Amino acid sequence: AQRVTQPEKLLSVFKGAPVELKCNYSYSGSPELFWYVQYSRQRLQLLLRHISRESIKGFTADLNKGETSFHLKKPFAQEEDSAMYYCALSGRSNTGKLIFGQGTTLQVKP
Amino acid sequence: GAGVSQSPRYKVAKRGQDVALRCDPISGHVSLFWYQQALGQGPEFLTYFQNEAQLDKSGLPSDRFFAERPEGSVSTLKIQRTQQEDSAVYLCASSLASQRLYEQYFGPGTRLTVT
Numbered sequence A: 001a002q003r004v005t006q007p008e009k010l011l012s013v014f015k016g017a018p019v020e021l022k023c024n025y026s027y028s029g030s031p032e033l034f035w036y037v038q039y040s041r042q043r044l045q046l047l048l049r050h051i052s053r054e055s056i057k058g059f060t061a062d063l064n065k066g067e068t069s070f071h072l073k074k075p076f077a078q079e080e081d082s083a084m085y086y087c088a089l090s091g092r093s094n095t096g097k098l099i100f101g102q103g104t105t106l107q108v109k110p
Numbered sequence B: 001g002a003g004v005s006q007s008p009r010y011k012v013a014k015r016g017q018d019v020a021l022r023c024d025p026i027s028g029h030v031s032l033f034w035y036q037q038a039l040g041q042g043p044e045f046l047t048y049f050q051n052e053a054q055l056d057k058s059g060l061p062s063d064r065f066f067a068e069r070p071e072g073s074v075s076t077l078k079i080q081r082t083q084q085e086d087s088a089v090y091l092c093a094s095s096l097a098s099q100r101l102y103e104q105y106f107g108p109g110t111r112l113t114v115t
Helices: none
Strands: A003-005 A010-014 A019-021 A024-026 A032-038 A045-049 A072-074 A083-090 A098-100 A104-109 B005-007 B010-013 B019-024 B031-037 B044-050 B053-056 B065-068 B075-079 B088-095 B110-114
Touching: A003 A083, A003 A098, A010 A019, A019 A104, A098 B031, A098 B044, B005 B088, B010 B019, B019 B088, B019 B110, B031 B075, B044 B065, B044 B075, B075 B088
Parallel strands: A010 A104, B010 B110
Antiparallel strands: A003 A024, A019 A072, A032 A045, A032 A083, A083 A098, A083 A104, B005 B019, B019 B075, B031 B044, B031 B088, B044 B053, B065 B075, B088 B110
16 A cells, blocks of 8 residues: 655754654555655745655655655755655655545744 | 646535636647645646647546546546545646656646645
């Protein structure tokens, strides 16, 4: 079964501390993994995808196929990073269907 | 330009009523998606359109749910005989091209409460 698990509902850190938002997935095959973010009073938006191997707003995520994980990391958290983060998976069905995790609220305290 | 818009933003329905939720995608976006987001959960896929063709409706939870996009632009999600478990935020998303389906632009959602 295709599934995305985000074990933490809430992650609270102080400004300047490192952040790691955990994501594990279950998928038979080679999925594409994404992180979506929803800031307060804003819409859900794409943050980054694993294939591009890019850093967006200081965030990076590496796909670890052995551990079936796609954790989101940032070395120094900023207050503006406070938001809800969703890990999502897309299979190879070409329908664009995204399977989302339950989401993790990141709270960055001053 | 304008993003994805959805109407109404809030809808309260009595159990058993029919509801219709509207989505206006970004102009020119070929692909359109509907998701259901229950409280405290991530969005769950309902259905996908490419232009006017509904290519995937595997996520629709029952035959009470019906979606259409007759002219390949505006889409309507209809729920017949609403039940309390239908209470959720319904999200619409669109994407520009079939090659970048993952880059979905989401609307603000319609919060449906069934009493």
